[in-house]
Amino acid sequence: MNWTDERVEKLKKLWAEGLSASQIAAQLGGVSRNAVIGKVHRLCLPGRAKAGGTAATARTKRPATSAPRAPNYASRMTATRTVTRTAGATVMKEEVEIDTIEDREAVPAGNVVVPMSRRLVLTELTDRTCKWPIGDPMKDEFHFCGNDSPDSSPYCTFHAKLAYQPSGERRRAR
DNA sequence: CCCTGATTCGC
DNA sequence: GCGAATCAGG
Numbered sequence: 001m002n003w004t005d006e007r008v009e010k011l012k013k014l015w016a017e018g019l020s021a022s023q024i025a026a027q028l029g030g031v032s033r034n035a036v037i038g039k040v041h042r043l044c045l046p047g048r049a050k051a052g053g054t055a056a057t058a059r060t061k062r063p064a065t066s067a068p069r070a071p072n073y074a075s076r077m078t079a080t081r082t083v084t085r086t087a088g089a090t091v092m093k094e095e096v097e098i099d100t101i102e103d104r105e106a107v108p109a110g111n112v113v114v115p116m117s118r119r120l121v122l123t124e125l126t127d128r129t130c131k132w133p134i135g136d137p138m139k140d141e142f143h144f145c146g147n148d149s150p151d152s153s154p155y156c157t158f159h160a161k162l163a164y165q166p167s168g169e170r171r172r173a174r
Numbered sequence: 175c176c177c178t179g180a181t182t183c184g185c
Numbered sequence: 186g187c188g189a190a191t192c193a194g195g
Binding site for chain 2 (some may be wrong): 186188189191192194195
């Protein structure tokens with residue numbers, strides 16, 4: 001891949017937006033993050049304030065003009081409720097895990113019930129990022145969930161519950 | 175071990 | 186000019 005004017009412009013734009021070198025490399029395609037960093041230097045673009053920021057940090061620095069996120073219903077995907085009951089003279093307390101995924105049906109129409117995603121594009125996915133697709137594959141905004149997926153699962157804990165479920169069983173994921 | 179940017183240096 | 190290898194750091 002060579003640095004066409006077009007690609008250089010995109011590089012400048014994304015770098016200015018605070019994306020990390022690896023993310024820019026992924027979006028451009030065909031180049032490594034090292035290539036991106038090297039190019040940034042050759043272009044004499046301003047470096048980052050402090051070396052070694054996290055991807056999350058870079059994302060946080062995004063302009064406040066970015067679209068508001070959908071409510072993070074996934075954060076209450078599971079919750080614990082303390083249940084008190086008595087057995088004979090013994091008072092027992094136990095933490096019961098409640099699967100609130102069924103709360104989807106209580107969510108006002110129009111709200112998308114999807115966990116806060118990292119909005120990764122295809123080339124940004126790794127072994128441990130959730131590959132649940134979000135959006136229309138034919139549109140620019142198409143991306144993947146990108147949240148951490150445990151144990152090399154292709155999906156995060158939220159989407160794993162939706163995946164591989166016969167449609168009739170989805171209602172009771174878990 | 176994951177990630178980050180910075181630097182070096184052979185090509 | 187390019188970018189892999191390497192370094193230093195969170």
